[in-house]
Amino acid sequence: MTYSENTDQIAAGQILAFVGGADNIVSAAHCATRLRLVLKDVARIDKAGLEGLEAVKGTFVNGGQFQVIIGQGRVARVYEALVQRGGIKAVSASEAKEDASVHLNPLQRFARLLSNIFVPIIPVIVACGLLMGALGMAKTMHWLPGTSALFQVLDLISSTAFIFLPILVAFSAAREFKLSPFMGAALGGIMIHPALQNAWTTGTGIKDYWDLFGLPLAQLGYQGTVLPVLLAVWVMSYVERGVRRVVPDLLDIVLTPFITLVVSAFFALTVLGPLGRLLGDGLSFGLQYLYAHGGVFAGFVFGGLYSAIVITGVHHSFHAVEAGLLASPAIAINFLLPIWSAANVAQGGAALAVFFRSDDLKVKQIALPAAVSCLLGITEAAIFGVNLRFVRPFFAAALGGAVGGAYVVANHVGMTAVGVTGIPGIAITAPASVPNYLIGLGLAFMVAFAAAYIAGLKEKAA
Numbered sequence: 001m002t003y004s005e006n007t008d009q010i011a012a013g014q015i016l017a018f019v020g021g022a023d024n025i026v027s028a029a030h031c032a033t034r035l036r037l038v039l040k041d042v043a044r045i046d047k048a049g050l051e052g053l054e055a056v057k058g059t060f061v062n063g064g065q066f067q068v069i070i071g072q073g074r075v076a077r078v079y080e081a082l083v084q085r086g087g088i089k090a091v092s093a094s095e096a097k098e099d100a101s102v103h104l105n106p107l108q109r110f111a112r113l114l115s116n117i118f119v120p121i122i123p124v125i126v127a128c129g130l131l132m133g134a135l136g137m138a139k140t141m142h143w144l145p146g147t148s149a150l151f152q153v154l155d156l157i158s159s160t161a162f163i164f165l166p167i168l169v170a171f172s173a174a175r176e177f178k179l180s181p182f183m184g185a186a187l188g189g190i191m192i193h194p195a196l197q198n199a200w201t202t203g204t205g206i207k208d209y210w211d212l213f214g215l216p217l218a219q220l221g222y223q224g225t226v227l228p229v230l231l232a233v234w235v236m237s238y239v240e241r242g243v244r245r246v247v248p249d250l251l252d253i254v255l256t257p258f259i260t261l262v263v264s265a266f267f268a269l270t271v272l273g274p275l276g277r278l279l280g281d282g283l284s285f286g287l288q289y290l291y292a293h294g295g296v297f298a299g300f301v302f303g304g305l306y307s308a309i310v311i312t313g314v315h316h317s318f319h320a321v322e323a324g325l326l327a328s329p330a331i332a333i334n335f336l337l338p339i340w341s342a343a344n345v346a347q348g349g350a351a352l353a354v355f356f357r358s359d360d361l362k363v364k365q366i367a368l369p370a371a372v373s374c375l376l377g378i379t380e381a382a383i384f385g386v387n388l389r390f391v392r393p394f395f396a397a398a399l400g401g402a403v404g405g406a407y408v409v410a411n412h413v414g415m416t417a418v419g420v421t422g423i424p425g426i427a428i429t430a431p432a433s434v435p436n437y438l439i440g441l442g443l444a445f446m447v448a449f450a451a452a453y454i455a456g457l458k459e460k461a462a
Contacts, residue, residue: 008074011055012081015068018053020044022086029091030079033381035068042066057366060384069366069385117172117230118319121161122419124168125323128161129417129428136416137431162327166191166222166229169323173230177237183257184233190265191229191273196221217270224327226320227283228276232268239264284324284331291335296406299339303405303444304398306343307383315340322418333414333430338437341377341421342404342444343397348374349448350397351382354390357457375445377421387452396451404444411436 016022019037026038039045042061050056050068055078057069070078083090135154138144144151161168167188174184197207197220208219222228240260247255290298309315322334348371355367363386370382387394413436417428422441429437 007055008077009081009085011053011078012085014053015050015056015078015082016086018046018050019066022088025086025088027089027091028079028083030070030075033069033072033075035070035075035079035082037066037068038064039066057362058381058385058389060380060388062380062384067380067384069381113176114320116176117169118323118418120172121168121323122319122417124161125326126417126420126428128158129326129415131158133416133428133430163223164192165323165327166225169226170229170233173233174237177234179233179237179240180257183236183240183260186261187232187236187264187268188229191222191232191268193221195219198223212270218274222273222277224329225277225280226324226327227280228268228273230320231272231276232264235267235272236260236264239267280324281328283321284328287321287325287336288331291409296410299405299407299409300402301405302336302339302409303343303346304402306340306401306405307347307379307394307398310379310383311388319418326416326418334416334418335409335412335414337415337418337421337425338408338413338429338433338440339401339405341425341437342408342440343401344374344377344379344421345441346374346397346400346404346444346448347379347382347387348372349400349445350393350452351386353396353449353452354386354393354457357453375422377424390457392455392457393448393452396455397448399451400444400446400448403447404440407443408437408440411440413437413440 015035016025019025019039020041021044024040024044026040028038029036045066047059050059055070055074057071059066059068061067079090082088131154135144135151135158139146139151146152146155167185170184170188170191171181174181177184197218206218206220209216210219211217240256243256243259243263244252247259294301306315318336318340322336325331325336326334351367351371351374355364355371358364358367366381367386370386373379374382382397383394387397411433413433414430415425415428415433416430420428426434426437
């Protein structure tokens with residue numbers, strides 16, 4: 001056994017001891033830098049002992065998982081040694097999330113559900129949003145006329161994710177609700193069928209109604225919506241399970257999808273669609289009202305509270321809200337993400353202050369990379385491994401996020417996609433907003449750094 005292998009084995013044994021032994025671990029997974037452990041009883045953890053180990057750069061609990069920061073490369077070796085020494089159930093990161101869900105409260109489980117549905121969709125929304133922003137700049141700068149064939153083809157591509165968003169959401173939601181994703185996609189397709197009036201044209205009024213058993217039913221599609229299709233697929237999953245219980249196995253492949261699709265589609269068009277549209281519009285326009293009338297104060301509050309919301313895990317549900325804002329013809333801009341971005345970058349400013357204020361070499365080794373990762377929109381290491389650990393830097397970061405959030409709202413900074421914050425967020429920021437976006441991030445970072453540096457460090461409290 002080489003020296004490296006031996007030290008990894010020793011580290012694994014020490015970690016096992018400090019988390020309460022192998023019998024306290026339900027399952028274990030790892031990502032690029034962290035061990036992700038699902039534990040039976042977090043009270044058995046010796047956190048101080050763990051963080052005193054040479055191999056451990058920090059620890060935190062998130063999403064029901066106890067996460068131990070090891071670092072790139074070495075985490076895989078320590079994970080392998082941990083699994084072998086303890087005879088622990090090795091799972092994938094997604095399976096670990098499933099195991100950890102039992103430790104979440106109902107609100108956290110709901111947020112995690114929405115996250116699991118929307119995270120797989122984010123890349124295509126980012127791609128289309130990035131192209132939409134580039135086309136907007138090209139048109140504004142007169143680089144490419146809007147009447148040209150090239151512009152129109154690219155414009156068609158850029159709007160695809162938003163026009164067919166119900167199908168994308170339905171496909172992803174069906175997998176989460178244990179339903180055939182193709183059945184979900186079919187239901188999403190029904191809700192934006194060309195025979196229905198395109199929802200983007202509702203400004204001219206609803207043109208046609210069906211007389212359904214004496215009740216008027218608008219022949220209106222659900223393009224640019226999120227909540228209606230989510231409700232519809234959720235109900236469809238229950239319809240399918242109910243039908244499957246009564247249909248003979250011999251006829252299951254024919255009757256189950258037939259009955260499920262017809263019943264679900266009818267219910268979606270008559271009840272769930274209109275209800276979901278009402279709820280979704282109420283949420284989107286309510287946020288828009290706060291944004292328009294709350295102004296700087298709204299940005300200050302949202303930016304200041306965002307990192308505290310991250311601790312609860314409820315922030316995962318915001319993807320659905322942001323997608324709804326983008327898909328709404330009347331809004332069509334993500335005004336929330338620049339606020340979240342300022343809050344994320346502020347955590348980096350506070351972590352950098354910890355780097356300069358701390359005399360502990362190990363804290364410095366964690367704080368500097370954590371601060372840099374916040375600039376790229378990744379905040380877990382800074383929040384859980386640095387700022388919460390010393391308490392005051394976390395509140396300093398909240399102040400920085402509040403100031404940055406107030407600035408971007410005051411200057412109407414908007415984004416054309418979801419999921420990307422920090423410096424990479426420049427790519428999806430509306431071209432005219434880029435300077436103010438960068439100023440907002442700079443303010444958030446500097447205020448957080450200054451406040452954290454002045455406030456100093458408190459003894460470990462987390």
